[in-house]
Amino acid sequence: MVAAALLAAGQACAEDGYALWLRHAPLEGEALADLREAAPIVPVIVGRPGSPTLAIAEAELRRGLAGLQGYDRPRLTRDSTEIVLSCGEEKGDGAAGFGIAPEMIEGRQAVVIAAEDHVGCLYGSFALLRALGEGKPLSEIRLTEAPTMPLRMLDHWDNPDGTVERGYAGRSIIDWWHLPEKLDPRLVDYARANASIGINAIAVNNVNAKAFMLEPRYIAKLARLADAWRPYGIRVFLSARFSAPMELGGLPTADPLDPAVKAWWKAKADEIYASIPDFGGFLVKANSEGQPGPQDYGRSHAEGANMLAAALGERGTVIWRAFVYRAEDSTDRTMQAYAEFQPLDGQFAGNVILQIKNGPLDFQPREPFHPLFGAMPRTRVMLEAQITREYLGQASGIAYLAPLWKEVLDADTGRGGTVAQIVAPTGMAGVANVGSDRNWTGTHFDQANWYAFGRLAWNPALPSEDIAREWAAQTFTRNPQPLGTITAMMLASRGTVVDYTGPMGLAHLMGTGHHYGPAPWVCDLERPDWNPCYYHRADNGGVGFDRTATGSNALAQYAPAVAAQWSDPATIDPRFLLWFHHMPWTHRLPSGRTLWEELATRYDAGVAGVDRMAADWASLAPAIDPERHAAVAGDLSIQRKEARWWRDASLAYWQSVNGLPLPPDTAPPAEPLDAYRQRKFPEAPGQ
Structure with missing residues (x-):
């Protein structure tokens, strides 16, 4: 019976991800002291008339603040800071946004969330909890926000x-x-x-x-x-x-x-x-x-x-x-x-x-x-x-x-x-x-x-970094060192995927039916624009889609200033080079490498980037709950395998087209090209 009870308790506390960024995990250190001692709990005075939206805002504040303070339910004291929802009309879409600021009301400390409508107050309530969840002291939170896009x-x-x-x-x-x-x-x-x-x-x-x-x-x-x-x-x-x-x-x-x-x-x-x-x-x-x-x-x-x-x-x-x-x-x-x-x-x-x-x-x-x-x-x-x-x-x-x-x-x-x-x-x-x-x-x-x-x-x-940091702080940990590691992993991750799937402006190289792995060799599908070959146009002389005036002239659809910059291989952002240009394999890039050497370098960088993420995540085991740490480690193990698949199959195919030796210090693909071509996945999810 005791063992069963302990198991049930462990399962109840397990972090399975359902709570998303709304975990409201208890604060620690100075942030917790600020919220617990200066204001042991924060009662909510809701502006009237009420509405279902305001009731939700009040419930969110009570739940969030209790969680951040490490309590199951609100605790009131004579010195508690009040949160006042000062809301206008019930009908409204929150377009006017909200303001959050500390105020003194009848000699008592308060934090006022003000908005023109009830949805705005709901947005403000979540924003206050977000700021607290990042560890910001309640007394220092001052926000004035409105959505940019309706x-x-x-x-x-x-x-x-x-x-x-x-x-x-x-x-x-x-x-x-x-x-x-x-x-x-x-x-x-x-x-x-x-x-x-x-x-x-x-x-x-x-x-x-x-x-x-x-x-x-x-x-x-x-x-x-x-x-x-x-x-x-x-x-x-x-x-x-x-x-x-x-x-x-x-x-x-x-x-x-x-x-x-x-x-x-x-x-x-x-x-x-x-x-x-x-x-x-x-x-x-x-x-x-x-x-x-x-x-x-x-x-x-x-x-x-x-x-x-x-x-x-x-x-x-x-x-x-x-x-x-x-x-x-x-x-x-x-x-x-x-x-x-x-x-x-x-x-x-x-x-x-x-x-x-x-x-x-x-x-x-x-x-x-x-x-x-x-x-x-x-x-x-x-x-x-x-x-x-x-x-x-x-x-x-x-x-x-x-x-x-x-x-x-x-x-x-x-x-x-x-x-x-x-x-x-x-x-x-x-x-x-x-x-x-x-x-x-x-x-x-x-x-x-x-x-x-x-x-x-x-x-x-x-900024992408700010968003990553605030999400990670609410989702995983506020501890500065692991938080910094997670943020850095996130910021590099998309570029890593680009490196091992489609560097230098290559695109649409995925397998037929599924999109989990590469198939740049596919050239025989019914419609031309379903084929990876349609997009990379690789031959013995080079690779890339010519969208300049000598090709499809897709550049003419952009503003003249943009088209002028992108039409010249010397001035275009190298990340888009092969999107707009068919370039020789021997073309020399600003890095000093040839195009073939640069592609190999990018593929290797992609694989190394995934390996680095996996190692960084492994180092975070003491800071992350075991269930989610193990789940992400498993995801990264899959990504390491897929990155190598993309890298090896792509290099094998490009080499079969250009007939060039692999650049120095480039490891050969793990399998021959035909082995990659034979891979079929009719059961792949999401098709």
Whole structure:
């Protein structure tokens, strides 16, 4: 009996990652003394009138402060500092932000969280707990914040059967089958986590949408989700299938200019708003990868989007994805979105947002910013990023993505500012990486990408290092030495993945069907732009895709100043060299190495980087709870194996093409090229 009790106690205290960055682990040292002794517990005086949102804010403060002080429940004393929630209207979206500052109220010490609406007070409550969780003294916390972007959105690629496209953390957290009668409490915990980082919108289903999700039975399910998430400041969006009037309404066409089609969508929107008054709107993928759309009827993307926008009216927004590519287009695939959408600038309705991927290809480990940013000044545009690591190891090892997104957000478009400035009036969407795994994201460190996305959507000026440090402090440890080690690991991790998968601007080299490993030799798939060979164009003379005026001329889609810098191999950032140029293997780089030598060096650096992360993590065993330390160690063991696979298979293939000896001090691949070519993984997750 004693042994069983001890086991149960150990399991109750186990760190399994479910709490995310909201662990509120007890403070230590001076920070704990400040909170415990100067203010043993902090009661909360809630501004009136109350609301479900304010009740949540109060509960979060009580739970968080008790945890940080090491207590199970609040303890009040005569000298306790008060936290006052001074809130305005109940209705509001938190757009005005919040302020946090110490004040004296009737001779008593207080900390006031002030906001114009209740959602703003909720955001402020989480911000106060975040600052305390980093070890900052309560008396020194002064914050004034407001979100830079109005729409801070997660896009779920979840299917109604529970599968998740390109998901690596288990099944969908949304159990559509049992809604609306049964709401999994995990969905409330999900809303809580999102509100803590300012996420205010969620598209609940895959952009490869099923028409039946517009049926009344699914509207009822969606309404239950909306009711649960509304107090957290979250509006629901639905991915809509463009051909739904035919599949559900029995119409002979989905032509956006057909009066019957317009009427069907207007009636459907009215039906949704009758159940969900604050419904966000529709997310649409059209005429891409076989999805139906307005071009099926000779209409433009603008005509299709505007028809749906008219159905929603002022009540909601149509988010139209700019990710398009067609089999019959023989031009450079990276040019297609610009060619289709830029001529439509100014033709989209005011409640239409064009959602543009961070780069012109497809969420690669590194690619230049999308040329549409800055090229459509009369159109509302937003940034689409991918939190789930489709091309960055999936749920293997560590790849902290804030530096990737910062590269894009901070890029100067040459057309009116940086990407961050271009999208600031509208917003940012991230393809969600959550699933039914107990730790939510497949690996513990993938939680950091969810967190970082929310923080950057709130404030794109935040440095990647600051975000990493605050996440790690709340998630793992506040101890300065291990915290510094974890932060350094995170900051280097994405560059490490680039080094061993696609250095120097190489991209789209992954295996067919799965994206876990390399297959640069694949050249025989049905569509040219499905083949890695299409993108690297390696031959005996060199490697890389010529996108200058002598090639596809994709550079012409960028602003002249940007194109001029990138068109010259001598002035382009070497990280993008092979994205825009086909270069000889013997080309001499600023490093003094030839291109072939530099590629080998980069591959080796990638492998060494993973080895270094594994060693650094091993050294942290005394500072991290055993369960999570072992889990991350296992993830890094997988990443070490995969890094060597990428390195060896890639070098073997490039050498088979260029016929050159391996550079000096470069170890030969562990296996012959044919052995790597024969590897097949039909069962790989996330396909």
